[in-house]
Amino acid sequence: MPLPLHAFYCLLLILISPITLAENIIHHDFKITLQPSKGEIKVKDTIFLPQETTEVTFKLHQNLTITSSPDATITSIDAYDNKTSTPVQYYQAKFSQPKTKFNLHYSGVITHSLQQISTDYAGEQIQTQGLITPKGVYLSAASYWFPRMDSEYLTFSIQAKLPEGWQFISQGGAIKNGWEEQSPQKNIYIIAAPYRLYQRKTPIAKAMVYLRSEDPVTANNYLDATERYLALYSKLLGSYPYAKFALVENFWETGYGMPSFTLLGPTVIRLPFIIHTSYPHEILHNWWGNGVYPDYTSGNWSEGLTSYLADHLLQEQRGMGADYRRTTLQRYADSVQQQKEFPLTAFQSRHGQASQAIGYGKTMMFFHMLRQQLGDETFIRGLRYFYKNNLFKVAGFDDLQHAFEYTSKKKLGTEFKQWTTRTGAPALQLSNVSVEKTTDGFNINATLKQIQTDPAFKIAIPILIQLEGKKEYINHIFYMDKKEALLKLTFNSPPLEIKVDPQFDLFRQLDPSEIPSSFAQLFSANDAIIILPSDAPNKIKIGYKKLADDWVKRSPTLKIMWDSEIANLPKNRAIWLLGQHNKFLNVIDRSTKTALFHNESTQLTLNKKSFSKKDHSFAVTTPNPSNSRETIGWISASSASVISRISRKLSHYKKYSYLVFEGDKARNVLKGRWPLSESALNISISKNKARAALPLTAKPPLTHIITIINNS
Secondary structure (H helix, E strand, C coil), rough: CCHHHHHHHHHHHHHHHCCCCHHHHHEEEEEEECCCCCCCCEEEEEEEEEEEEEEEEEECCCEEEEECCCCEEEEEEECCCCCCCEEEEEEEEEEEEEEEEEEEEEEEEECCCCCECCCCCCCEECCCEEEEEEEEEEHHHHCCCCCCCCCEEEEEEEECCCCCCCCCCCEEEEEECEEEEEEEEEECCEEECCEEEEEEEECCEEEEEEECCHHHHHHHHHHHHHHHHHHHHHHHHHCCCEEEEEEECCCCCCEEEEECCECCHHHHHHCHHHHHHHHHHHHHHCCCCCCCCCCCHCCCCCHHHHHHHHHHHHHHHHHHHHHHHHHHHHHHHCCHHHHHHHHHHHCCCCCHHHHHHHHHHHHHHHHHHHHHHHCCHHHHHHHHHHHHHHHCEEEEEHHHHHHHHHHHHCCCHHHHHHHHHHHCCCEEEEEEEEEEEECCEEEEEEEEECCCCCCCCCEEEEEEEEECCCCCCEEEEEECCCCCEEEEEEEECEEEEEEEECCCCCCCCHHHCCCCCCCCHCCCCCEEEEEEEECCCCHHHHHHHHHHHHHHHHHCCCCEEEECCCCCCCCCCCCEEEEECCCCHHHHHHHHHCCEEEEEECCEEECCCEEEECCCCEEEEEEEEEEEEEEEEEECCCCHHHHHHHHHHHHCCCCEEEEECCCCCCEEEEEEECCCCCCEEEEEECCCCCCCCCCCCCCCCCCHHHHHHHHH
């Protein structure tokens, strides 16, 4: 005979206590009724406490009224919580004798508006404390829709009554009319809407897709991807910790990763690249973030590790790992000014480009450098050890250090301290390169400097040397812990070229020769000037003015001007030029690469491809010809109705230098970055200008080690 759920729960605490936070787990059995037309929720909650007690204190949303509690005397308490913007009421439940279980019935309306939270005016990061509407339902711990107690970890079951045609989703596995999760959680979600459900069993877990309209093609694409990525990460890291993974369509644009499901906006879901980028990222969060919980008090490592094993790994599998790392370093260069810098131990969540460049990008590069130091096999064994020993626990950088030290048998305190507690990054300069022929062969001499204003970093610099007659580069790791060091190497053959970190394996400040102009540079400049076209047709002018006003609402430090108001462009500010009729458009014509950019009256040529201005819209960046440290961006829409669509889409293409959009729906048909001249960190030694340059060999992706490890 199967155990009743509450008895099973008590047994579960005993079984999982060695590997979880079981000593403080509270279990909820919910029976809920949702009435979206009224914004109302009714809840019957049976609460199981981890030990006997005569009283408990909890918080509940201020709009929720407790209607009864058969087992307890409930008293409201005057208290203030300065850690939440949600209006809450404190309560105390007292019992006549020690209890481990009590019932609570309550109901009320939760309808918080959607609010813009990003400081980045390019993005549209919107959140709510919680809402129940006819469009859909979004409730989380931040909604205080369930009684919250300090320092609690949760397990739960939810059974719900919904309007006809509606479905809801939460963490965990399906039960009759609902869901249950038996592994410790920090949150309980309720997402509901009139969904179309598509599902499939996989060898790892059930794959599910919840869409707001019939779309079997999109659903099957995501079901295929779910099965593929669950298998990949289970082999790489260890068993998937949940019963299902679901893609859920939201009714506003989001990119949230919850335990066992992801909540994506309707536009995001249908972007063609999302299934290969953001989607595997959200699946992997069930290992990192929703499997092993980050210790936010000592830094959120999970976003960077997830980025490394999802976004970076998938690019690495395509031979594009170096390009992805270069883009990551450029995002750091574009977005992080000195006043925005903070160490990894201070990162909690993304709230703009600078925080993303550090918390995602720098953390990702830290794991990449750790992998280079330890080797692929040891690196994966360290991750598996960390996952196995911290599943459903809170873990920090100290726990990561312990895992990698255990598997590598090396002390890693210096590396972890430097990259997680220091701010900034090394900036490298290569100079005084010379070759000396001796009786022993050919000596190459060079000076390497760290030219950042901060003290020297202790770094391992990858260096590639091309030798005469060789078909592959010679690899060398140069260890440096001073601001200046002499590099001296001896070879049997004449050296032809030296490259310092050409595949961007080191977290560092890019040399200016390695940074093309990009939209990220403009969007990170919150004091940019937006210059509108005075002579444009009236409808176009209105469209551009609305775009500018919307951006200023998100970032009030932006300034709007009409081109008729100024004689010359400012030299010390990032600048947006809007419109084909902007009087300063000749600046774009002068400063862009003439071989790749040609602007005519009826068409524009980019990267040797010509596009009609009647049917296409354009976005182009270039350095300010009067000050190469500032960037100018130009937006030209084919019609007034397209302007807002381009504005929304630009945030997805920040790393690029130029974009072309087609038609009224602004479908992207071209994207690219301006080519760079040779990096100042690559120096040719040979005087033979006709010599053939060797191609850089892409390193094997991390997944190549799976078979080796699993068979050993």
